[in-house]
Amino acid sequence: MTTTEAVRAESVPAAAPAGRERSLGARIAARAGGGVMRVFLVLAGLFWLMPTVGLLLSSLRGPEDIAASGWWKVFTAPSELTFDNYQRLLDNSAITGSLLSTLLITVPSTVLVVVIGSFAGYAFAWMDFPGRDWWFLVVVGLLVVPVQVALIPVSELFGAIGIFETTFGVIMFHTAFGLPFAIFLLRNFFAEIPRELLEAARLDGAGEIRLFTRVVMPLGGPAIASLGIFQFLWVWNDMLVALIFADADSPPITVALQQQVRQFGNNIDVLAPGAFVSMVIPLAVFFAFQRQFVSGVMAGAVK
Secondary structure (H helix, E strand, O other), X not given: OOHHHHHHHHHOOOOOOOOOXXXXXXXXXXXXXXXXXXXXXXXXXXXXXXXXXXXXXXXXXXXXXXXXXXXXXXXXXXXXXXXXXXXXXXXXXXHHHHHHHHHHHHHHHHHHHHHHHHHHHHXXXXXXXXXXXXXXXXXXXXXXXXXXXXXXXXXXXXXXXXXXXXXXXXXXXHHHXXXXXXXXXXHHHHOOOOHHHHHHHHHOOOOHHHHHHHHHHXXXXXXXXXXXXXXXXXXXXXXXXXXXXXXXXXXXXXXXXHHHHHHOOOOXXXXXXXXXXHHHHHXXXXXXXXXXXXXXXXXXXHO
């Protein structure tokens, strides 16, 4: 290199490194934006939890205090808080019996949908049988059938076979209407499993049942957990199907609370704790399995 070329090279500014830090203004803007987003998310979470908190505080106040002022009064008069309402709730056989009835409906409906949907989803994803694609289109078509359309014909069918106004009938209804979504969800998730993994298991002598239980089920755990949470919440919070098909002598909690309002409009000391208990149980189920739920959602997003 000549002296002239060396001088020119020194006079040319060096290229900025690819990973150089952002300017001070850009960093301040980024941090401010992140802080605003965090504040917004916190406020949104508090706003979403406000009805639940209000119901909890109302369930801990006496009927006279509830009639006199709103639930926010407890922040200035914490002495109003009492557990007497929950004692009355335990003494109310209609509410406590309805909680048991709700569990007897929700748990079998969730288990049946998860088990049958898992087998069917695996079959549609990895097994060859005549008309597989057409049958799957039928399942997809059933997703758009509203529950209201089937109420009258299913009522007549259940009445003819003797399961109308029984717990078994409600379980069958929820299972039938939960299966299309379950099959659609799990089939799409199972279909993303690498084919090489299944072929390697078959070469090792694994049959379809062993392949399903040892390979597919562990890999599909997040999706199955998400499905179980959805189904549990849908069945637990259902009122329309329970109001029509459930036994009037042992209704679920949603129907029991509605009957309490109709018969005892001022029975707020029982309604408030009963409504809170009916709300907190599905919330507890969701938070208990939230890790699996988020894993299932993120796995589906990545795939």
